[in-house]
Every structure is written in C-alpha cells, then in structure tokens.
Amino acid sequence: MPFPSSTPRETNGHGNGHGNGHGSGRPEFVPVMAPPPSLVEKGDDVDFSQLIGVLKRRAGVFLGVAALSFGGLTLWHLSRPPAYSGSVNLLVEPVTNVTPLALENVVGAQGGGASGLDYDSQIRVLRGPAVIEPILANIQRRYPNITYNALLSRLSIVQEGESKVLRVTYNDADPAVVSFVLDQVIEGFVDYSVQDRQGDLRRGLTFLDEQLQEKWQEVEAIESDLSEFQKRYDIVNVNATSESVTQRLNQMLADQEQLRVELTALEPLYDNLRDQVGFDPDTAIRVANLNESPTYQALLGDLRELEQTIAAESARFQTDTPMIEALEDQRQQLLPLLETEAQRLVGEAVEADTLGYKGSVSQGLMQQLVDTANQMQVLQTQDQAIGQTVRQLQAEIQRLADLSRSFQQIDRELTVAESSLNQLLASRQEMRLQMARQASPWEIISPLSESSITKTTNLPRNLLLSTVVGLMLGGVAALLRDRIDQAFHSTDELIKTTQLPNLATIPNAPALQKQPLLIEPNLAATMADVLTQSQSPEKLYTSFSFAEAFYSLEANLRMLSSDVPVQVVALTSSVPGEGKSTVCAHLAIAAANMGRRVLLIDGDLRKPSQHLIFAQPNRQGLSDLITQAIDDPNDLVLQLPGNPNLHLLTAGARPPAPGRLLSSRKMQQLTEQFRRHYDLIIFDTPPLSGMIDAKLTAAHADGLLLVVRLHRSERSEIQRVLADLGNTAQAPLLGLVVNGVPQSRQSGYDYYYGYYGRPQVAVGLEENV
Known part of the structure; x- marks a missing residue:
C-alpha cells in the first residue's frame, strides 16, 4: 500500500541524514516534564476523601464486620442480668478551712497538699486491706460469697470534683445486698476516720518533738561556731571593724x-x-x-x-x-x-x-x-x-x-535555725491545744435509702455504644483489607503517588469484552457522527465518554511541547492486561479522525494483537521489514478501510530474538523514514515487567506513555518500573494514561453528551425503548 501522497514533513528543519547518534533525521524533542521521580512515601495525615473511597471499595467488609460486631455486642448486653447501684456521700474535711497551723506545718513538711489531705492516696488507703478486711468480715457474716476481690471490683470511691466529698458507690444484682454492703462500708469508713484523725495528731506531735530536738542541737552548734570565730580573729563585730578601717584608708588616701x-x-x-x-x-x-x-x-x-x-x-x-x-x-x-x-x-x-x-x-x-x-x-x-x-x-x-x-554565713544560718525553732515551738503549742479537742469523724451528707438504689442498665445507651463500636471495627477491618491490597483504586491516588502528569483518563467500558473497538475506524466528520455510530442509550453514552478520553489524549500530546511536537510515541504498561493495545488502537483512530496522518506499529513481536483488533492479516509486518531486504517498506503498511489517515503496520512473523531486531540500525532507519511521511507514529510495545522490548523501542521515539489500569496495577510493580525507566530509558516518560476509571453519569461528560448527541438521537432512542 502506498504512503500518503503529500509532501514528506521534516521536523525542526532537519532533513534525512541527521539524527540522534545514528545518522538519522530524528527530531530533537525536549520534553516539558522532568524524568519522573521514584515513588514518594507519604505521611500519616488523615485524608477523608481517601478514607471515604476506601469505605466505598470495601463496603462489604465494612458492613459485614460492623453488623457482626453490633449483633454480638447487642446480644451480650441483652444477656446480662439487671444491675442496681447505690451511693453515699461522705464529707471528709470541714467545709471551712479550720485545719490547725501545726497540722498544716506537719503535712507540708511531709509533702502533703495545701488542704491537708491527699485524696488519691486517701482513696487507695480506703481500698487497702487494712480498712477493707474488717468491713469484709462483717459483710461475710450475712453474705459469705462476697470475696475481697469481688467487693473491690463493685466498690467505687471517687472525689466529687474539687470538693471535700467522697462518693462511695456499690453495684450488685440484688438491691438488698447493695443496701447492706454500703451500710457496712460507710460504718467502717467513719470508724477509720476517727482513728486516723487521732493517729495523725499523735504522729504530728511526735514529728514535731523530733524536729525540735534537732533544731535545738543545730542552734547550739551554730552559736558555738560563732563564738569560736570571734575569739580566733579577735573581732566582735566584723562589719564595724571593717567600717573603721575603711574610714582610716579614706583619710590616708x-x-x-x-x-x-x-x-x-x-x-x-x-x-x-x-x-x-x-x-x-x-x-x-x-x-x-x-x-x-x-x-x-x-x-x-x-x-x-x-x-x-x-x-x-x-x-x-x-x-x-x-x-x-x-x-x-x-x-x-x-x-x-x-x-x-x-x-x-x-x-x-x-x-x-x-x-x-x-x-x-x-x-x-x-x-x-x-x-x-x-x-x-x-x-x-x-x-x-x-x-x-x-x-x-x-x-x-x-x-x-x-x-x-x-x-555573715554563720549569722544567716543562725537566723534561719532560730526562725525554724520558733516556728516549731509555736506548732507544738498549737498541736497540744488540738490534742485537747475531740477529733470529729467523717460526716454522711447523703444517707442511703431505698429510693437512692437505682437500676443501672441502660439499653438505648448500650445499643448506641454497640453501634459506634461496630462501625469502628468495620472501618478498621476495611482499612486493613485495603492496606493488604497493593493496587491503585483512584486516579488522584495514582497521580499523587507517582508524581507524574495524567494525560488521559480512560473510562471503564465493559462493552470492550464483546467487541475490540468502541470507536469505529471509519472517519467521523463530527462528534455527532461518533455518537450516532451506537444505537442503544448505554452504548451511546459509553462511546461518547470513551471517545472523548482519546481525543483529550491526542490533544494533550500536541500540547506537550510548543516548539517540537511529539511525533513518535511508544505506549507500554507495567504488566500484561492493563489495556495497552486497546489504548493504542483507539488513540490512533482518534488522531486520524482529527485529520492527522497516523501510523500504528505493532511493536509487540512476542504477542501481537493489533491485527486482531482491526481484523487484518498478519502475514508480513515489522519483523519482516527489519530482517528482509524489502525495497519499498510501504508494501507492508496497511491502510484501514474507511479512514485514509489511518495506517497499520502489523508485527509480522515472530522472531527468535525480538530485542535484537528492535535495537538494530534497520529499525532506526525505518522509524526515521516513517517520520517523514506521518504526523503521528504510535508504537504498541510489550509490558515492561521482565522484558526490555519497550525500552528498546522507546529509544526510537520522542517519548513514552505508561498505561496504568485501576484496581490492577500494584504499587510495588509501578515503583520498580519507574525506577528502572528513570535509570535506563533513553526517551522521556511523558506521563500516565489511566485506564479502567469507573464511569459516573454525573460527570462533565454527561453535559457534553447531551450537548452534542441528545437532540439528534433522542427520537431514535425513544423508539428503541
């Protein structure tokens, strides 16, 4: 088949015989983007949009775990017996601050708080064996089944805010047990308060006597040091002597x-x-x-x-x-x-x-x-x-x-010691006065009654708690399941991770399983012609959004460089099955429909597919042009019927060493020869995983496009591919083509679909319905 009869185009003013190291006329293309960096590990910042996307993808796991958790917690709450609770408030300190000065000094010296009572420590003492065991002995006379650990597990002692009140609460399934146990506990606490208060006073007085003895000895020792100092240096008052000598010195001066x-x-x-x-x-x-x-x-x-x-x-x-x-x-x-x-x-x-x-x-x-x-x-x-x-x-x-x-040091120590001694003497006198008074016990300010014992089971609250816990467990399960899955599930996530530009977003088209092409190869004059190629409404919408994605890809390739256009582009993927060959075919059709002379070359010499997509024979092709002496390469180029701008060069016979052919000088010469006759040359290359064919073919191209399919391409594989391309590829990586994006009828395509096609085909669609 002959080449198009138009005048061959030379790019950037260079003719044949000048090239990129091979003596060819390949244009020098400078990409707009820098070579793609390696994948970037992101931080732990919460992305709510990504979280919602995960929950949508893992809705089954999320709802299943949430339902099981909710059901299990609900059954557990319903199977529990009813519980009763009673509480009593104890005033453990006077309402007015009448704590004696001596007791405050003693407590302050021992590290206590400003109020004289450390509530955390006091609560621990009340729950200790010394206080609980006598109370438990009285309780076990009536209820021998109540043990020490059982009593402590159901007994709660807390401070009411910042007040001087302790709230004592006990829970049990029998309200009579609640009433009896609380009576015994409160009685035991009140008895403890009397003994403890008197014990505090006695311990405080003993502590003061010990401190006084130490202070007397300290004052006597300091006074002896002061007397010895005065005798040794024959000075009664150092300051007066120093002042006299200073006056004499001033007079002499x-x-x-x-x-x-x-x-x-x-x-x-x-x-x-x-x-x-x-x-x-x-x-x-x-x-x-x-x-x-x-x-x-x-x-x-x-x-x-x-x-x-x-x-x-x-x-x-x-x-x-x-x-x-x-x-x-x-x-x-x-x-x-x-x-x-x-x-x-x-x-x-x-x-x-x-x-x-x-x-x-x-x-x-x-x-x-x-x-x-x-x-x-x-x-x-x-x-x-x-x-x-x-x-x-x-x-x-x-x-x-x-x-x-x-x-001065000796005098200062003496002053401090005398001050402490006087303070201790005053505290001891105050303590003795306090010992003469009767220490008041703790006071019950809210006595226990039958009306104060309430049922604590709250079914609505428990159900709400079960719901919240179930949703949280479902969310955690969904996140873990999504964490295990290494595939990309959204375009934004893919772009954010790879830091590469997205040149096209190809919607998911289930109709491709029935037919290889959704865009007809025949030349379409207008967008309405593209739409009217499909008859059913679903196929009509799919064809429009699918075709529009490739027209956008073709336009983006044009705008990648303002000086030198992208003329030769190679498409590849990380692994098989990402739709690379289908993308190549539809891109070629879209570019041809836009009036560009397009040559689609099936560079996958291992497993060619373009002849199957376009239903063309594969008797001879690219491998034959490289290995055989064919005078006119255009004899093997197929012009597809219905579109004079669209041409196909099949893979040809399967060679034993495809890599050697793709890196040969003959391959370079063929590419440069095709450059002079076509506006756009598209290479369909094998996947990058385990093969170097794509990188060898990209050496003859102006750039490389990476096709990535959502829900299939894994992060580790993409990372390995990008790292390998960044180190070895001779052509720049132009960007991504995201394939398999879920369609949404609420997208911007829906508006343009109605703008272009709905007035012309609405009647036909209604008749078919």
Missing part, C-alpha cells in the same frame, strides 16, 4: 593626694631655680662653701689685681712688650692654682675665675634652691610612708571582707 598636690606645685619652682643658678642643689652648696674659703679668695684677689694692672699697662704699652708679657705670665701661673683650689672644694671641673664673684642675689637663689630641694625630699618621704600604710589598710580590708563572708 586624702592625705596622700594632698602631699602629691604640694609636690607637684614645688616641681616647677625647683626647675626654675635650678635653671637660674645653673647648678643642682649639691653643687650650689659646695659653691657657697668655695666663696667662704680664705685661700681661694686670696688667690682670686691677686688674680683680679693682676688683671687690672695688665689692663692699665696695656693702655701704655704694646702687648708684645716685656712688661706686658711678664704680667701675662704671672696671670697664667695664678689660674692653675685657682682652678686646683676650686676643684678641691667643688669636686668637679668649673670655671675657677667666675665662681668667686657670686653676689647676694645669686647666693639667695642658691639658698632657695637648696631649701626647695629639701622640702620636696620631705614630701616624697611622707608620700612613701602613707603609700605603705594604704597598702596595709587595703590588705586589712581584704582580710575583713573574707572574714565578713564567713561571719
């Missing part, structure tokens, strides 16, 4: 500050005097001593007379005359003598001819310099002495601080 101020004021005067005199104080003293030396003064006088003579003769004679030279020689002889005498007295090299001419002002300045230096020396000595005293006082303050902490 003030005096030291004053001395330093005076010393700072003298330093500029000292520096100025030293600059004016030109000597330090020691040198000035020695210079003063030099002025008082007779030898030095005599030599200095001779030198001055000689200099005067030289000056007078120099006015008369030249400097080189013998007289002037003789006078100069005399002068030079006097200078060493004068310098020797000055160094002997002063102790350093000085200008001997100038030291002897100090006037009264210079001598006064030197005297003031010496006095200032002496005064500064005195102030520095005083500052050092005060600094040493300050350090001693600071050390003393630090020692007193350490002693103060020890003293």
Whole structure:
C-alpha cells in the first residue's frame, strides 16, 4: 500500500541524514516534564476523601464486620442480668478551712497538699486491706460469697470534683445486698476516720518533738561556731571593724593626694631655680662653701689685681712688650692654682675665675634652691610612708571582707535555725491545744435509702455504644483489607503517588469484552457522527465518554511541547492486561479522525494483537521489514478501510530474538523514514515487567506513555518500573494514561453528551425503548 501522497514533513528543519547518534533525521524533542521521580512515601495525615473511597471499595467488609460486631455486642448486653447501684456521700474535711497551723506545718513538711489531705492516696488507703478486711468480715457474716476481690471490683470511691466529698458507690444484682454492703462500708469508713484523725495528731506531735530536738542541737552548734570565730580573729563585730578601717584608708588616701598636690606645685619652682643658678642643689652648696674659703679668695684677689694692672699697662704699652708679657705670665701661673683650689672644694671641673664673684642675689637663689630641694625630699618621704600604710589598710580590708563572708554565713544560718525553732515551738503549742479537742469523724451528707438504689442498665445507651463500636471495627477491618491490597483504586491516588502528569483518563467500558473497538475506524466528520455510530442509550453514552478520553489524549500530546511536537510515541504498561493495545488502537483512530496522518506499529513481536483488533492479516509486518531486504517498506503498511489517515503496520512473523531486531540500525532507519511521511507514529510495545522490548523501542521515539489500569496495577510493580525507566530509558516518560476509571453519569461528560448527541438521537432512542 502506498504512503500518503503529500509532501514528506521534516521536523525542526532537519532533513534525512541527521539524527540522534545514528545518522538519522530524528527530531530533537525536549520534553516539558522532568524524568519522573521514584515513588514518594507519604505521611500519616488523615485524608477523608481517601478514607471515604476506601469505605466505598470495601463496603462489604465494612458492613459485614460492623453488623457482626453490633449483633454480638447487642446480644451480650441483652444477656446480662439487671444491675442496681447505690451511693453515699461522705464529707471528709470541714467545709471551712479550720485545719490547725501545726497540722498544716506537719503535712507540708511531709509533702502533703495545701488542704491537708491527699485524696488519691486517701482513696487507695480506703481500698487497702487494712480498712477493707474488717468491713469484709462483717459483710461475710450475712453474705459469705462476697470475696475481697469481688467487693473491690463493685466498690467505687471517687472525689466529687474539687470538693471535700467522697462518693462511695456499690453495684450488685440484688438491691438488698447493695443496701447492706454500703451500710457496712460507710460504718467502717467513719470508724477509720476517727482513728486516723487521732493517729495523725499523735504522729504530728511526735514529728514535731523530733524536729525540735534537732533544731535545738543545730542552734547550739551554730552559736558555738560563732563564738569560736570571734575569739580566733579577735573581732566582735566584723562589719564595724571593717567600717573603721575603711574610714582610716579614706583619710590616708586624702592625705596622700594632698602631699602629691604640694609636690607637684614645688616641681616647677625647683626647675626654675635650678635653671637660674645653673647648678643642682649639691653643687650650689659646695659653691657657697668655695666663696667662704680664705685661700681661694686670696688667690682670686691677686688674680683680679693682676688683671687690672695688665689692663692699665696695656693702655701704655704694646702687648708684645716685656712688661706686658711678664704680667701675662704671672696671670697664667695664678689660674692653675685657682682652678686646683676650686676643684678641691667643688669636686668637679668649673670655671675657677667666675665662681668667686657670686653676689647676694645669686647666693639667695642658691639658698632657695637648696631649701626647695629639701622640702620636696620631705614630701616624697611622707608620700612613701602613707603609700605603705594604704597598702596595709587595703590588705586589712581584704582580710575583713573574707572574714565578713564567713561571719555573715554563720549569722544567716543562725537566723534561719532560730526562725525554724520558733516556728516549731509555736506548732507544738498549737498541736497540744488540738490534742485537747475531740477529733470529729467523717460526716454522711447523703444517707442511703431505698429510693437512692437505682437500676443501672441502660439499653438505648448500650445499643448506641454497640453501634459506634461496630462501625469502628468495620472501618478498621476495611482499612486493613485495603492496606493488604497493593493496587491503585483512584486516579488522584495514582497521580499523587507517582508524581507524574495524567494525560488521559480512560473510562471503564465493559462493552470492550464483546467487541475490540468502541470507536469505529471509519472517519467521523463530527462528534455527532461518533455518537450516532451506537444505537442503544448505554452504548451511546459509553462511546461518547470513551471517545472523548482519546481525543483529550491526542490533544494533550500536541500540547506537550510548543516548539517540537511529539511525533513518535511508544505506549507500554507495567504488566500484561492493563489495556495497552486497546489504548493504542483507539488513540490512533482518534488522531486520524482529527485529520492527522497516523501510523500504528505493532511493536509487540512476542504477542501481537493489533491485527486482531482491526481484523487484518498478519502475514508480513515489522519483523519482516527489519530482517528482509524489502525495497519499498510501504508494501507492508496497511491502510484501514474507511479512514485514509489511518495506517497499520502489523508485527509480522515472530522472531527468535525480538530485542535484537528492535535495537538494530534497520529499525532506526525505518522509524526515521516513517517520520517523514506521518504526523503521528504510535508504537504498541510489550509490558515492561521482565522484558526490555519497550525500552528498546522507546529509544526510537520522542517519548513514552505508561498505561496504568485501576484496581490492577500494584504499587510495588509501578515503583520498580519507574525506577528502572528513570535509570535506563533513553526517551522521556511523558506521563500516565489511566485506564479502567469507573464511569459516573454525573460527570462533565454527561453535559457534553447531551450537548452534542441528545437532540439528534433522542427520537431514535425513544423508539428503541
């Protein structure tokens, strides 16, 4: 059969000879979606819609278990004998808070509550053997069959809210037994209260005496420690001594500050005097001593007379005359003598001819310099002495601080011990006053009477309880049954679990069991033509919803990519029996009806089915094109009658190694050749479970569609398939095609069904009815 005569289409501007690693012209398709992730484990959040769906699916289990549970519980309630109950209220504490202070202290010291009574503990004591056994002995004189355990199982003691009242209740099938047992129990509780109240007071007084003895010893020990501390450190009051030392320290610091101020004021005067005199104080003293030396003064006088003579003769004679030279020689002889005498007295090299001419002002300045230096020396000595005293006082303050902490700790312990001792003395006095009074027993505020003994059986309540328990057990059984079932039961659950887009939802069509195709292969011009192909109302509705699902799938495949359309698509499933081949056939018919040139290739070389669906021979097909040298592949392509856009390539002869054929270079060349002549090529591939044919075929396609059938596909198998595809598939997984979805006449299809088909076929349908 020849190919369509239209011009071959090249996708994305590429011709033959360019491809995806095989030298072909296969278009480079970039899918919109990322490769599908593995299944995601969800949390334990309650999904009420999913819960309702589970109950609907497991309605039989739910209703069966609920009915059995309800019936069993109802029979159990009806078979039980009637029960009677009586109760008595006991006031166990005074209404006003008159608990003695001493008893409150004792209870508080022993860990009791603020009210003086721990009701939980009190109830346990009342149900204990010490209280119940004397009461049981009196009861068994009349009713010997009542045992200890039987009495406790029917006896209830509870606190009435936050009140000081205990409610005592007893249940039995005989109202006379209820009345007698409650009388004996209440009488025994009242006797116990008297003994217990007196016992509490005696135990409290004993406890106080023991505490007082301990506190007396503790106070004496602390007082002895305080006396020893005062003797050891010779201090009566550490705080007073510390305050005195602190005052002395502050005074010393003030005096030291004053001395330093005076010393700072003298330093500029000292520096100025030293600059004016030109000597330090020691040198000035020695210079003063030099002025008082007779030898030095005599030599200095001779030198001055000689200099005067030289000056007078120099006015008369030249400097080189013998007289002037003789006078100069005399002068030079006097200078060493004068310098020797000055160094002997002063102790350093000085200008001997100038030291002897100090006037009264210079001598006064030197005297003031010496006095200032002496005064500064005195102030520095005083500052050092005060600094040493300050350090001693600071050390003393630090020692007193350490002693103060020890003293305060001992004093604090003594204060606490004395306070506790005084409190215990007051409590003991109050306890002795309380012992002088008569302890009041517990008071019955609601005595037992015949009218207070009531029948406790409540049939409506029991029936309601049986209903609730039955529904809960039925729900649990339904959930467990659904938990065991690993199949997917809803489209939302499937999409949520796989995180893959749903490209089509194929409704369940029981009519497929009678005929392989619900959409006729003949070309339909309008939707009304599709509808009028069926005559019965049920088949009419089924054909519409079924066909509309495949038209939606075809449209979704168009819109997967805006740049490069999906031209070659492979359909597969996880396991056999999910309707993969039927989906391929109807998708091909829907695409052909929409005006696209479609080639349906039966790639299931192991178990082909497309020739059976379309009632065509399978003499030669895909396997023959790959294994044999056929010049024109179009000779094996079948054009289906009634639809010039729909073509079929059957599987052909069954080869011994289908995988080798599907992965061959010849298979790639055939696919690329078909691409140039068809708008859409659909491969029907085997299931993924245990076979690699689908993955090998998908390597030649633009994408892979996974057909999943509700109520059949299991979670573990889908998980394994998706993980395997994510690791090994060379084509992107475009999405899901959910098959076998239950139909609902309330869906949106019903509206469009009426819009398209009801006006044209309503009369015919009424006549057939």
